[in-house]
Amino acid sequence: MKKSLVTGGIAGGLLLIAALVIYFFFPGILTYIDxxxxxxxxxxxxxxxxxxxxxxxxxxxxxxxxxxxxxEGAEKNRSGSSVSKDEEISVIVMENDxx
Numbered sequence: 001m002k003k004s005l006v007t008g009g010i011a012g013g014l015l016l017i018a019a020l021v022i023y024f025f026f027p028g029i030l031t032y033i034d035x036x037x038x039x040x041x042x043x044x045x046x047x048x049x050x051x052x053x054x055x056x057x058x059x060x061x062x063x064x065x066x067x068x069x070x071x072e073g074a075e076k077n078r079s080g081s082s083v084s085k086d087e088e089i090s091v092i093v094m095e096n097d098x099x
Contacts, residue, residue: 059074073085074089
């Protein structure tokens, strides 16, 4: 009986030491594995955007420091945070703390 308790204690101690080593030296490994299992495409990069010339008929707008161009007929809303045209095309500029 005593021999099995000692063997179990040693095995449990080794498991505890291994868990502590993983916890201290690789703290994000479990989160990394979880993210890769739930979203396997997380490390893929988007293709480079193609540059296109803006037609002369587009109007320039500026909202909260961001400049963009919209088709003729687009107008800013009253608050100035969004620009829309025929309720098909909308650009909404929002401020947040994630700079």
